Amino acid sequence: MPVNVAPGGVEYIRFLPEIILIAAGTLLMVLDVILRKGSRDVYGRISMVALVAALGASVLAYQSPGPAFSDLLIVDGFATFFRVLVIGVGILTVLLSFRFLNREGAETGEYHALLLFSVAGQCVMVSANELIMIFIGLEISSISSYVLAGYLRDDKRANESALKYFLLGSFATAFFLYGVALAYGMTGSTLLTGIRAAVSGGSAPVFIGVAAALMFVGLGFKVSAAPFQIWAPDVYQGAPTPVTAFLTTGSKAAAFAIFLRIFSTAFGPIGSVWEPLVWGSALLSMTIGNFAALTQSNIKRLLAYSSIAHAGYVLVALAARSEVGTSAAMFYLAAYAFMNVGAFAVVSHLSGKGERFLKVDDFAGLATRQPGTAALLSIFLLSLIGVPLTGGFFGKFYIFKAALDAHLVWLTVLGLLNSAVAAYYYLRILVTMYMREPSDATAELEPLSAGLRVALAIPALGTLFLGIFPAWVLAFAGKSSALVR
Amino acid sequence: MNLLDLVLAVPLAGFIVLLLLPKQGQQTIRGVSLIFSLVAFAASLGLAFGYHSDAPGQQFVTDITWIASPNIHYHVALDGLSLWLTILATFLTPICILISWTFIQIRAKEYYAFLLALEFGLVGVFAAQDLFLFYVFWEIALVPMYFLIGIWGHERRIYAAVKFFLYTMVASMLMLTAIIYVYNRAGTFNYSDIMEMLSNGRLSFTGGQQMALFLAFFVAFAVKVPLFPLHTWLPDAHGEAPAAGSVMLASVMLKMGTYGLARFCLPMFPGAARYCAPWIVVLAIIGILYGALVAMVQPNMKKLVAYSSVSHLGFVVLGIFSFTQLGLDGAVYQMLAHGISTGALFVLVGYLYERRHSLAIADYGGVATSAPWLSVAFMITMLASIGLPTLSNFVGEFLVLQGSAKANFTWTIFAAMGPILSACYMLWLYQRVFFGEVSDEVRQHVFDLKPREWAAVVPLIVMMVWMGMYSQSFLPAVTRTTARILDQTQVNVQFRVKAPAGSAMPTEVAHAR
Numbered sequence: 001m002p003v004n005v006a007p008g009g010v011e012y013i014r015f016l017p018e019i020i021l022i023a024a025g026t027l028l029m030v031l032d033v034i035l036r037k038g039s040r041d042v043y044g045r046i047s048m049v050a051l052v053a054a055l056g057a058s059v060l061a062y063q064s065p066g067p068a069f070s071d072l073l074i075v076d077g078f079a080t081f082f083r084v085l086v087i088g089v090g091i092l093t094v095l096l097s098f099r100f101l102n103r104e105g106a107e108t109g110e111y112h113a114l115l116l117f118s119v120a121g122q123c124v125m126v127s128a129n130e131l132i133m134i135f136i137g138l139e140i141s142s143i144s145s146y147v148l149a150g151y152l153r154d155d156k157r158a159n160e161s162a163l164k165y166f167l168l169g170s171f172a173t174a175f176f177l178y179g180v181a182l183a184y185g186m187t188g189s190t191l192l193t194g195i196r197a198a199v200s201g202g203s204a205p206v207f208i209g210v211a212a213a214l215m216f217v218g219l220g221f222k223v224s225a226a227p228f229q230i231w232a233p234d235v236y237q238g239a240p241t242p243v244t245a246f247l248t249t250g251s252k253a254a255a256f257a258i259f260l261r262i263f264s265t266a267f268g269p270i271g272s273v274w275e276p277l278v279w280g281s282a283l284l285s286m287t288i289g290n291f292a293a294l295t296q297s298n299i300k301r302l303l304a305y306s307s308i309a310h311a312g313y314v315l316v317a318l319a320a321r322s323e324v325g326t327s328a329a330m331f332y333l334a335a336y337a338f339m340n341v342g343a344f345a346v347v348s349h350l351s352g353k354g355e356r357f358l359k360v361d362d363f364a365g366l367a368t369r370q371p372g373t374a375a376l377l378s379i380f381l382l383s384l385i386g387v388p389l390t391g392g393f394f395g396k397f398y399i400f401k402a403a404l405d406a407h408l409v410w411l412t413v414l415g416l417l418n419s420a421v422a423a424y425y426y427l428r429i430l431v432t433m434y435m436r437e438p439s440d441a442t443a444e445l446e447p448l449s450a451g452l453r454v455a456l457a458i459p460a461l462g463t464l465f466l467g468i469f470p471a472w473v474l475a476f477a478g479k480s481s482a483l484v485r
Numbered sequence: 486m487n488l489l490d491l492v493l494a495v496p497l498a499g500f501i502v503l504l505l506l507p508k509q510g511q512q513t514i515r516g517v518s519l520i521f522s523l524v525a526f527a528a529s530l531g532l533a534f535g536y537h538s539d540a541p542g543q544q545f546v547t548d549i550t551w552i553a554s555p556n557i558h559y560h561v562a563l564d565g566l567s568l569w570l571t572i573l574a575t576f577l578t579p580i581c582i583l584i585s586w587t588f589i590q591i592r593a594k595e596y597y598a599f600l601l602a603l604e605f606g607l608v609g610v611f612a613a614q615d616l617f618l619f620y621v622f623w624e625i626a627l628v629p630m631y632f633l634i635g636i637w638g639h640e641r642r643i644y645a646a647v648k649f650f651l652y653t654m655v656a657s658m659l660m661l662t663a664i665i666y667v668y669n670r671a672g673t674f675n676y677s678d679i680m681e682m683l684s685n686g687r688l689s690f691t692g693g694q695q696m697a698l699f700l701a702f703f704v705a706f707a708v709k710v711p712l713f714p715l716h717t718w719l720p721d722a723h724g725e726a727p728a729a730g731s732v733m734l735a736s737v738m739l740k741m742g743t744y745g746l747a748r749f750c751l752p753m754f755p756g757a758a759r760y761c762a763p764w765i766v767v768l769a770i771i772g773i774l775y776g777a778l779v780a781m782v783q784p785n786m787k788k789l790v791a792y793s794s795v796s797h798l799g800f801v802v803l804g805i806f807s808f809t810q811l812g813l814d815g816a817v818y819q820m821l822a823h824g825i826s827t828g829a830l831f832v833l834v835g836y837l838y839e840r841r842h843s844l845a846i847a848d849y850g851g852v853a854t855s856a857p858w859l860s861v862a863f864m865i866t867m868l869a870s871i872g873l874p875t876l877s878n879f880v881g882e883f884l885v886l887q888g889s890a891k892a893n894f895t896w897t898i899f900a901a902m903g904p905i906l907s908a909c910y911m912l913w914l915y916q917r918v919f920f921g922e923v924s925d926e927v928r929q930h931v932f933d934l935k936p937r938e939w940a941a942v943v944p945l946i947v948m949m950v951w952m953g954m955y956s957q958s959f960l961p962a963v964t965r966t967t968a969r970i971l972d973q974t975q976v977n978v979q980f981r982v983k984a985p986a987g988s989a990m991p992t993e994v995a996h997a998r
Contacts, residue, residue: 368592371508385654387628388621401555401665412665416658423654424647427631431643435635471552478554 011068014075016057017083018123024050025116032109040108044098047112051091051119058083058123067129071191074129077480078330082126082257085334089250090119092341095455096242096348103353104152104240111151115246118144122254131180131190131266134258138176138222142169145251149239161238168221168231176218182211183266195266205270212267212274216281219262222255225315226284229308233292236304241351244300245344248307249337256314256333260326263318271321278319279411285312286418293425298358299347302425303340306384309422310336316415317399320406327477328398334473335391335466339383342459346377349452350441357441360429365438369445374433376460381426383463386419391466398474488531489545489561489612492575495525496604503598511593515586518597522579525604529575536568538962541969543614543677551618556673561612565966566817569959570744573824574607574737576944581729583941584832588728588839589637596637599629600729607737611744616664616674620657623741627653630734638725639844645718645725652718656708663701667753680752680973692756699757702750703765709742712765712802713772716795723791724844728835731787735794736828740820743801747813751805752973759974762806766889769806770899772799777906781913785844786837789914790830793870796903797823797878803900804885808974812888813967814960819881821959822952826869826878829945833863836938837918840931846914849931851923856933860919862942867911869949872904877952 012019028043035042062080067073093115101108121141128134146169150162184190186207187198199208217228224232236244267274289309296302314336317329350366350373351357367374383390396419403412448456466473486494499521506514536544543562551559563571581600589596606626613619627650635646664674671679671688682688690698708715719739723731751758776795783789797819804816836859837852838844853860869876872883882904890897934942952959 371595382628388624393624397661397665400662401669404662404665404669409662409666413659413662416662417655420651420655420658424651427647427650431635431647434632435643435646469552471554474552474554 007069010064010066013057013064014061014066014068014127015073016061017054017087018120020050020054020057021116021120021123024053025113025120028109028113028116032107032113035109040102041098043108043112044094044101047116048091048094050116051087051094054119054123055084055087055091058087071193072130072133073124073127075127077476078257078261079127081330081334081477081480082253083123085253085337086119086122086126086250089246089253089337089341090115092345092455092458093242093246093250095451096245096341096345098451099449100240100242100348106152111148114144114148114151117141118148118246119250122250125254126257128258128261129192131183131192131195131262134262135173135177135180138173138255138258141251141254142173142222145243145247148243149235149247151243152240155238157238158240159238161235164231165235165239172218172221172228174218175214175221179211179214179216179218182207182214186211192262192266196268199267200269205273208267208270209273212263212270213277215262216274216277219255219259220281223252223259223311223314224285224308225281225311226288226308227281229285229288229311232308233301233304236307237298237301241300241344241348241355244304245341245348248303248344249340252307252311253333253337256311256318256329260318260329264321264326268321275319275321278315279408282312282315282319283411283414285309285315286415287312290418290421290425293422296425297360299360299363299429300358302360302429303343303347306422306425307340309418310340310384313396313399313415313419316403316408316411319408319411320399320402322402322406323478323481324405325399325402326481327474328395328402330477330481331398331466331470331474332395334477335383335395335463338459338462338466339380339390339392342380342456342463343377343384345452345455345459346373346380349373349448350445352441352444357439359441360432361436362439362441363429363432364436365442366433366445368438369442370448373448373456376456377433378430379460379463381430383467385423385426389464389467391463391470394467394470394474487545487547488528488535489563489571490547491528492525492532492571493561493605493608493612495521495528496578496601496608499525499601500598500605503594503601506594508592508594514594514597515582518601519579519582521601522575522582522604525608526575526579529572529608532563532568533572536563536962538565538965541965546614548614555617555668557617558615558675559618560615560675561609561618562614563612565962565964566744566747566970567611568962569817569821570611570737570740570824571608573740573821574604574611576948577732577736577824577828578604580828580832580941580944581732583937584732584835585727585729586937588835592636596633599632600733603629603633603733607733607741610741614676616667616676616679616749618674619676620661620664623657623660626738626741627657630730630738633730633733634722634726637727638730640725641721642725645721648718649722652708652715653705656705656715659701660705663698666698676748683753684973690754695754695757696760699750699754699761702745702754703761706742706745706750709745710739710798710802711742711795713768713775713795713799716772716776719795720788720791723794723831724785724788728831728838731790731831731835732828735791735831736824739794739798740824743798743805743816743820746802746805747816747967747970752970755974758806759808762808765806766803766893766896769799769802770896772796773803773900773903774906777903777910781906781910784846786834786846786914786918787831787844789846789910790827790834793830793907793910794823794827796907797827797870800882800885800900800903803889803896804881807885807889807892807896808971809888809891810964810968810971811884811891813971814964815881815884815886815888817963817967818952818956818960819878819885822869822877822881822949825945825948825952826866826876829862829866829942829949830870832941832945833859833866836934837931841927842930846917849918849927850921851919851927852931853919854923855928855931858933859931862934862946863919864915865946865949867915869953871908871911875950875953877949879953880956
């Protein structure tokens with residue numbers, strides 16, 4: 001293949017979101033040294049502007065879709081969908097973080113810089129068309145996330161969280177890299193389409209299967225799918241709440257994006273080999289996540305287990321191995337991003353300085369003290385349960401429809417019964433909010449700040465929009481779900 | 486937009502308006518919610534007058550595409566089966582608002598908002614002609630009821646609310662699977678189209694598929710009915726719900742289950758339905774007798790009425806699965822009659838609770854002395870519930886028994902013991918509560934009906950007498966629809982009721998054909 005040495009102008013436009021984010025992140029690091037200590041909010045504002053600009057750039061890049069830099073990147077509907085998604089999650093996280101960082105008295109410059117790098121890494125991941133590029137994006141994103149998880153360095157739980165995340169994460173990345181090496185060795189290409197071509201040609205399926213399995217381990221870790229989910233509860237519980245919101249939605253969505261791309265493009269032809277893996281992992285994730293969440297008393301830990309279960313639902317869509325499945329997964333990840341960021345926004349609001357109030361019982365009487373906040377959290381929880389007219393319901397509906405299309409009847413039945421189990425622990429939060437007397441936590445609750453209001457309103461509107469008018473997003477997802485061309 | 490859309494839109498609008506009102510003005514909140522519910526009721530009366538009993542098929546049809554892919558429509562319409570159930574829902578909602586008038590003191594705004602949301606969901610369930618839309622409304626109706634029980638109920642309200650939600654949720658997940666499966670096969674959620682395809686053979690299920698789908702639907706509906714042995718959530722939910730919650734639950738929500746059985750289980754999977762009918766009937770008869778016997782020993786008035794519902798709903802299921810015209814007519818009539826009479830019982834028990842703050846039968850006695858008119862109202866309601874001729878329930882029970890006698894006379898012998906037992910527990914209840922020594926507590930607190938309370942009870946009593954005396958106002962529309970349903974159960978029977986001698990598995994018969 002002739003190597004295109006000088007990239008054209010349009011290729012830079014296709015890479016513009018990442019350029020903006022990395023430039024802004026670097027700028028923040030420089031400013032952090034130059035500016036005086038007093039100017040805290042300025043970093044958040046700059047990262048906000050950068051993220052909005054990157055959002056615009058993603059849309060702009062989609063005006064001229066195509067590959068860039070010798071096919072290392074590809075800008076298509078799929079990439080754009082996930083770019084918008086992860087950048088959107090980044091924006092919501094920044095909105096959440098203003099108040100949080102002030103409350104905890106933490107440094108703001110580095111935080112926002114790391115957040116921008118992480119989002120940039122995710123953007124690279126979702127638009128990469130080649131395994132090394134995917135790996136680079138994964139590492140940029142992960143390493144920033146490790147630091148973010150332990151950002152409150154005086155907090156023991158945050159330290160534990162960061163250390164666990166880092167050690168296990170590195171281990172999982174190594175697995176992924178083994179898989180990449182093996183795939184390259186077997187096929188002589190790191191391009192996804194190249195691997196596909198080689199696999200279709202009938203090369204030794206055993207070692208390709210091993211490569212796929214190794215990558216499955218690495219990616220399974222990143223999306224917190226069972227049996228690689230052990231780290232998730234501790235990490236999600238210990239990390240600062242806005243970071244948890246970011247990790248469970250943005251990072252997970254990006255990881256699923258490469259999951260979908262690698263497995264449907266590169267390993268698509270050997271789908272029957274890896275389908276049982278995904279099938280088992282999906283069932284295991286749903287079951288472990290839901291049943292473990294039943295007994296949790298800490299809300300962050302509860303949502304962490306629920307996040308494992310939701311990863312299981314998305315894996316069901318992957319197991320369907322169809323374009324319908326891919327678009328269902330995309331829709332679900334978008335809906336999940338809205339409802340989970342929203343739920344964590346309320347958790348962050350209620351937890352108070354030093355994150356003292358994180359028990360489910362601390363939500364007692366929230367409906368009497370702040371009916372509006374309680375109503376918003378109800379929307380998010382009902383969506384997580386999967387009650388109609390919320391995004392979560394349509395997400396589940398599309399996923400299980402895709403699974404039935406693919407004749408995965410048992411997985412569908414077990415998955416749906418799982419989601420009925422899940423209703424119990426979400427209901428517990430609703431019960432506490434609406435049916436119990438106010439607690440200390442709700443008694444001293446401050447009114448919502450402007451940033452939080454926006455960070456709650458956008459997910460709430462998004463959840464309802466996806467629940468009442470899902471067609472638009474689904475149509476876009478459906479159009480961009482054809483990954484193989 | 487036709488009248489039916491209006492009946493759906495008014496409660497929804499009321500729900501939104503109530504959410505926007507300030508929470509202080511309780512008077513305004515009650516007034517506004519009453520006005521909205523009355524407007525919805527008036528509109529639904531328009532449905533009754535505008536409905537052509539002799540015209541076949543659906544009326545008041547609205548069909549708009551909601552989501553293009555998968556092909557989901559906002560498709561609502563009425564036929565003889567859903568017409569009266571819809572009106573039952575809109576009729577009882579203003580009554581529920583009236584009986585909550587002084588009883589609900591905390592968080593009134595949310596309370597009335599949830600009542601209207603519930604009405605929206607219930608009307609939607611009966612009107613939906615799109616399987617997906619049906620499921621959406623089915624779940625929507627669940628949420629407000631969960632909050633009504635959980636926030637405004639009695640001591641063990643939270644347990645009851647969660648149990649209620651989970652029972653229904655688990656069962657409806659199976660139904661969702663079945664709905665998606667049917668869609669994947671048929672390519673549409675449209676009920677009439679699916680029926681059409683089933684009748685002309687473009688869509689057909691093998692015996693095994695039909696059985697699995699039937700059971701998935703059936704379990705969801707059986708939980709809601711509730712059919713023995715899936716009934717255990719009901720006494721808890723009823724015992725703990727506020728009066729209005731019990732009324733809506735018993736009178737309308739349980740009918741979602743029986744409605745579903747008649748609307749979906751029978752015509753869509755007739756082979757499996759006929760095959761399972763004997764077992765289901767046995768469960769229904771057990772429910773009739775078991776519910777009545779347990780009701781007899783209840784010390785709590787609300788639980789007594791709750792178990793009597795298990796018994797009465799057993800009749801409905803018996804009627805439906807008798808596969809006879811009379812049985813089906815009777816089942817539908819019994820749904821309506823039970824809605825009125827049991828609704829009224831819960832209203833009156835609610836009045837007693839509001840006065841004496843106790844549901845224990847032992848805390849009462851001699852109420853007839855201190856509140857004679859309340860006693861009269863209770864007497865009429867009780868007699869209707871027992872199934873006294875000239876009052877509403879008699880018609881339904883009679884038709885069901887007649888229908889089941891045609892199908893299998895042994896069933897009738899056992900089922901007919903239900904009304905006898907119901908006379909026992911009801912009369913005994915009446916004797917213990919209303920007659921006997923009047924205690925000081927009762928004399929001081931239990932006063933007679935106030936005008937507002939009359940306003941809630943009189944319409945119910947009028948309906949009991951009307952439905953008992955002149956069933957022809959209601960039955961023609963019902964008969965036309967049930968006849969069609971019965972007709973549909975004749976087509977596409979993939980395996981027969983009785984397997985011919987020599988073939989062990991009925992499914993093999995299906996494949997052989």
